[in-house]
């Protein structure tokens with residue numbers, strides 16, 4: 001039994017999380033072509049709810065069906081299916097834990113667009129090797145305000161449907177995160193330029209969400225400690241944003257780092273962080289010195305000792321991502337003291353890119369390898385959603401094939417809709 005991990009956490013809004021372990025948000029890609037929840041998500045979240053974590057955070061739910069992070073995203077924009085959102089919330093809270101909806105707009109990192117554009121703060125292309133280049137469409141202020149309103153609408157819907165909290169996704173290069181970065185946001189109006197302007201979209205979103213859900217409902221934010229990119233959102237800038245977030249009524253700040261362009265958020269930022277567990281723990285400690293909000297650290301947390309160290313050092317929650325894709329009850333076993341370590345399935349990965357792309361440049365091969373790592377975890381989630389067991393022995397190559405076929409099918413179904421917003 002771990003006393004530290006088993007401690008409840010009272011949040012500023014008055015809600016209490018029953019222990020210190022959280023399932024980090026993991027995009028599921030399981031929704032139907034109308035971007036509604038379904039029985040697959042219900043099955044997956046019922047299983048996770050029984051897994052012992054005090055908090056589950058959903059994969060990112062989109063505020064606008066026209067712009068998706070992937071074809072199988074859940075979106076909430078008057079597309080119906082609320083009975084399924086209720087069933088989804090009920091399944092995710094079935095063991096009495098908290099279940100928060102992560103809310104997102106993908107911005108220029110979107111994979112699906114239904115109007116041929118990818119809206120973003122500025123017309124600055126995403127530079128990810130192997131990904132077709134496109135120039136994002138600059139969002140007019142009316143559209144920024146509309147997106148902020150949509151975050152509030154989705155948050156209110158989440159509450160009405162039985163979610164017990166929400167998390168605003170402002171990390172990893174998606175829309176709100178791209179507003180924060182001077183590299184992707186070169187606007188000269190009130191939404192760009194100095195940091196206070198670049199942070200406006202996030203802070204206004206926080207206010208809209210709080211307004212929509214009321215004072216007694218948990219509101220979290222996921223934030224990069226740094227983009228780890230020259231000219232991108234820096235650690236010093238992060239500290240200022242954390243100070244400003246402290247003036248808002250936030251219940252939990254999840255700390256992560258990286259973007260698709262820079263050092264990915266699945267990787268250690270520097271080998272020295274291995275000395276202390278957690279990719280972003282050194283940054284989190286700096287954040288702690290200015291934060292007035294409870295903190296959750298996610299990324300590479302694998303041992304009970306490391307988790308307890310982080311809690312002793314002042315972190316409030318420990319987020320687990322990839323281990324939860326295979327060991328859905330790892331939190332229960334960590335809490336009971338039955339295991340010391342959450343298995344690192346990433347260690348057997350990734351795929352050798354040359355197996356699928358012989359002509360790939362070094363940069364393309366590296367990007368493909370990061371991608372193939374993610375893919376392996378997606379396929380595990382899909383298996384659980386289909387009612388199968390996870391398959392740790394699945395090869396990276398097999399996972400890649402399953403992934404490509406499934407996403408192709410999903411994309412064709414989306415394209416077959418008579419109207420893009422059917």
Ligand SMILES: Cc1cc2nc3c(=O)[nH]c(=O)nc-3n(C[C@H](O)[C@H](O)[C@H](O)COP(=O)(O)O)c2cc1C
Nearest residue numbers: 024025026027059060298299300320321322377378
């Ligand atoms: C399959 C997969 C899907 C993910 N989807 C999301 C997401 O929807 N939102 C998000 O904020 N992070 C997402 N992440 C990042 C995780 O929340 C987490 O930050 C990352 O996996 C590092 O934690 P870990 O080392 O415990 O896996 C995803 C990660 C994986 C592997």
